[in-house]
Amino acid sequence: MSDRERTSPKDWATLGEFNGFLAENGEIDYLDAIFVDMCGTVRGKRFPSEEADKVFTAGVQMPQSLYFFDVTGVNEDVLGMGFSDGDPDAQAHPVSGSIVPVPWASMKQAQVLMTMVDGEGEPLMLEPRNVLANVVARLADIGLKATVACEFEFYVLDKDMDRKGRPQPPINPATGIRETANEVYGITELDGFMGLLKEIDEAAASQGVPASGATAEFAPGQYEINLKHEDDVIRAGDHAVMLRHLIGTIARKHNFLASFMAKPFVDQTGNGMHVHCSLMDEKGRNIFDDGSDEGAPRLRHAIGGLQATLGDAMAIFAPNLNSYRRFGPNLFVPVNRAWGYNNRSV
Template sequence: MELGQYRTFRVGAADLNGQMRGKRLPASFADKLATGTVRMPLSALNVDIWGHDIADSPLVFETGDADGILMPTERGPVPMPWLSTPSALVPMTMQTEAGAPFLGDPRQALRHVLDRFLARGWRVFAATEMEFTLVDDNDNTIQPPISPRSGRRIFAGEVLSLNELDAFDPFFTELYDGAEAMGIPVQSMIGECGLGQFEVTLNHQDAMRAADDALLFKLLVRGLARRHGMAATFMAKPYAEDAGNGMHVHFSVVDEQGRNVFDNGGPEGTGTLQQALAGCAAAMRASTLIFAPHGPSYDRFAIGAHAPTSVCWAYENRTAALRVPGGAPAARRIEHRTAGGDINPYLLLAAVLGAAIEGIEEELIPPPPITGNAYDLDLPQLCTDWGEAIELFGSDPFIARCLPAELIRNMVMTKRQERLVLADIPEAERWKTYLERV
């Protein structure tokens, strides 16, 4: 894509909450992006959900709020179809002044994890399934949207309903067109069981590209919904009594010969698959903060609400947090099912894949696979309290081996501050913070 066709364009990098932080630049800057010309404080990727600096952050008080250097990622520029004036976004990543990766940048943290796979000659491939909800927020509250077909408000969820998809056909047609223009490989779109809830599946591809596309798809959905008189949200629980939004990740690992290291020709998978499952299970409870990063995220963890809450794995069992799907052995993979739709895709993949490679390197052995309904079994549980999740993430020794120390520290400081601020916001008003930020 030629940036010169636009009068201005945007550059941005994802902060810890998956919000893009960056600048609007004139077209004349296009040739300077790879030279280190674009600078931004390192602390800009370590702000809270409201965009406020983190109190007592070492990025400010130990470095004098030093600048980092924004460099273009391999993703390249993408159009922004939701804007009325044509423009483009160039996804960036943060380096230090010395040219080292800034590991407080979520994308750099994922690269750090993927490099551990590359050191073995392995590449990770991933696919995401994301749920989102279309809402009407015009009356200072959120409620189901008005159907463009009938002119009446939606009053019930319709699982796999083609009728509901067709009722919003202008929106979904534009969504598919926008995704194609941005190079986002949308595989399928379905109606889910919640009010105005839908699920998109993106194609299996390189893990970094999968994270990029998940983040970009969120921007696209939210932007286009506004053009159609609605809001779109990935909040984990938009309505207290309705289904929550989740995000599932499927991943497999391929060696230098192109072979799936999880495939042994049978349904059970290789010892490497077992070790990866063991690592994911070992990190799961302490990773709750990544899977549920916001205060309202914990409303989704209700028994029987299709959100796995226990640390377990199984073959072909959707009540388990870790599922090994059936199908052809060559496609053997792990599905990680715990995260809410409100996550940062880079952090989710970094945590999941960091746990998997740690399990492989330590040659861990997983607990036996479960059978039956996971909700009926006595199993270790994810954290159910935001404060507990914050402190466990910051102190757990296994997490410290999975993720960069700088990322862990910054995440903990950010979430501690958010928790204090959120406590002073009336519960009925909290949706305004998260509706279009997550």
Template sequence: MNSTFVEEAESFLEQHPDIREFDLLLPDMNAVSRGKRIQRGKLISIYKKGIFFPASVFAMDVTGETMEETGLGFKSGDQDIPCYPIPGTLKAVPWRKERGQLLLRMLEPDGSPYYGNPREVLQSVCKKLSEFGWHAMIAVEIEFYLVDPKRKPGQPPLPVLSRLTGERESEGQLYSLSSLDTHELFLKDISEAANSQNIPADTALAELAPGQFEVNLHHVPDAVLACDHAVLLKRIIRSIAQNHQVEAIFMPKPYPDQPGNGMHIHLSLLDKKGYNIFQGSDTFGSTELRHAVEGIRSVMAESMLICAPHANSYHRFQSGSYAPVNMSWGYNNRTVSIRIPANSGPDMRIEHRLAGADANPYLLVSALLAGLNHGLITKIEPPAPVEGNAYLQADTKLPLTWEKAKSHFDQAKILPEYFGKEFCQLFSNLKLGEQTRFMSTIVPHEYDWYLKTV
């Protein structure tokens, strides 16, 4: 390990004498941060020698159970693999003054990246883009609900009590400033925590439903860094919510009659000179923009399992819900899956609106960049952009069930070229285990429907 790398830890410890412990974070296949907590005295050793984590971290379903279908559990002996700090990610934790945090990456014994780590998949896709002289400009928007942490098992969450009125919010208003005022201290703490960790959270807004908010991250010219920001922002939001005696949830569809939580990705592509190749002579953008749109459309069906990775994800796709339900695209149109915002010149970009807030940002951006690159290579024109209500468009190509999405992923032609066949098999096996486990549970609704009727 080079001395400059270790100096990062030594300098941090000198500047933060009050920090006594560190959370070591390794985001798993669902972007859930798995980890260990170490004492201050062990940090330098981690920088010099690394620390072991089981490879089965990348075989866990969203509840933390190892899916034996992946082969990373008992079949492999649940082997440990060395992990090392990611430079520049050592930060103080503002909501726990005595604690710091550090992102890790898993490496094979020969020093190569571990194949099952979604972050490394994105690194690999970005490398393919760089071979053409391109790099992506990425911004992530994340929606979530604030709810009362007290609830009975199996029951839907309740909106939080207003600190101003003492009552539960019964309806929401998009862009409501009064909702922002009600939760001003909470949002202020998020902003300050993000700023202290150099995470560019620059806008918060109230969404359509009561207690629903969106936090936007400023764009950065580094796709991996943008996704690091997204993963760490969710950690900040959850932790700050807990400090305010409320709970932040990113479940894609917590209420059947309210809008779901989405994860929107804004992306453009810069050449070696920093020129946005999507900009054209007018508000319709360049030929490359249209080719990129068609490329993203070409992987939309096979990447649906990434955009909507869980059973609940598919409840979000409802007509008129502001969650798209087809492979549509258009200019300045929020009913489509691929939106070109009302911009021109250097700000010309694509907004991908299909994914839920439960998506793994590393895999989501990997899929988008893979499609984008494919489109720029094949140079195929997309169909005409949709004007008006895209929910009226007939489209049977997009899989809108969990099982169909996995089938499309298993038959993918483009993504394995970018993700690697070994990773795709691992992800598929993980989802097979998760689906099997989920479907083995008999839910109360089944008793209501079938116990006395069939």
């Protein structure tokens, strides 16, 4: 056995947990066993109710390649995985605490998050969630625990492209007029889309996703929704993925598209995802905060580490060509390794 922390049955949802969910929420027509790939796309398999029990008693066999599809769902046979190796299956098990209703579905549905193990029963390290769990374990080894919160910026778009095949801002349901204003933090800009935003808020609450406030951002049809801080980093990651997923799904239900693309419009501000992070010691003290305005030396050490590894990290922070269209002056986007206090441009 390796030094990686082995996923144990106590981390897996049981049939008893599923039956408890049904007792509280009522019978369902379908259960979605869902997986999240490296691009944050939710994939999976839908089981009719009469087959749902086996997800919790026997698990599910799925191709491990589903974790490294590209954003279009194509398997690029990366490192010979997918086509060259015959696309082998791996065993997946439901994650305890992740059974939730699917309130936007047309039928009575539930979903459960799945996690994969390799042939030795250890966490499959192609799965992003398992990679994060390994990082959490390494922090715990040195007596530290992270607290994080994510913020998502996104565009609400018209479901139809313009005459040149380009995305376009939505028509405001309240006015019947296409959005054109750049009214950052405008309340009126929220009013017209409150049907959509309210359903997003209700769906998040139904799924236990701790969404917080919504704001209008710097472009027509652009919004931001925040998540509350959580000291369970893995669960925070689950919630971030599910918030992004439900925003997109409910937008389609309202005949809009939601785009988290870095730069949907060349002449408008881009989308970002902000991650707030603190590190706590074993007594629950923030190691970055020593009471001074400058913060503790370990804060500056952490910033220095981020600066030193920034080149490699760009594969995550800016994973495609469109990401680089977002970088430029006067856009609240960092363009170098500089850092400053309370400064959105660095």
